[in-house]
Amino acid sequence: MPKQRKSIFSSKTIAEDDDESSEETLDSLSSLSIDELTAKTALLHSSLTSTKISRAKIAALRPHTVTTRITTLRDKWSLSLLAAQSRRTVSLERLRSTTYRLLQTTNLHNNLMQMHSLNDVFFIWHAGKFATINGFRLGKLTTVAVDWNEINAALGHAGKDCGN
Numbered sequence: 001m002p003k004q005r006k007s008i009f010s011s012k013t014i015a016e017d018d019d020e021s022s023e024e025t026l027d028s029l030s031s032l033s034i035d036e037l038t039a040k041t042a043l044l045h046s047s048l049t050s051t052k053i054s055r056a057k058i059a060a061l062r063p064h065t066v067t068t069r070i071t072t073l074r075d076k077w078s079l080s081l082l083a084a085q086s087r088r089t090v091s092l093e094r095l096r097s098t099t100y101r102l103l104q105t106t107n108l109h110n111n112l113m114q115m116h117s118l119n120d121v122f123f124i125w126h127a128g129k130f131a132t133i134n135g136f137r138l139g140k141l142t143t144v145a146v147d148w149n150e151i152n153a154a155l156g157h158a159g160k161d162c163g164n
Helices: 022-030 034-114 117-121 148-161
Strands: 004-006 013-015 124-127 130-133 136-138
Antiparallel strands (some): 124 130, 130 136
């Protein structure tokens, strides 16, 4: 079974067989002197430190990115809320206006329903056995004499007021 080692860039394990240069690296390191190995180790430590610093900077940027995203979403939500409140206000004003106009129209309708236009134009009633139009008798009886001028006046009022 091949030897396993942990990757420094992720949490996965890498088989040493996957590393093509592992044999060459061991051979080249064994031929180096102690000073060269120390220098190489210092270089690797420096590289590792630089990598850790870079990773820390990237990690520090992530919360900023999340905060920026949250701020952006909150701002969008606030604008959406303001637009919805504005639409609600407009709708409520329209409702109030329509309700007021309905009330006015209902009052006008009730007033018009109580009005009798024929009574305002001419008064039709009766006096004893005779029908009257604006106080003029309409018709004749053998027992009561009604002048023709009065009958014509009653019919004239009815004809004139009806548009004839």
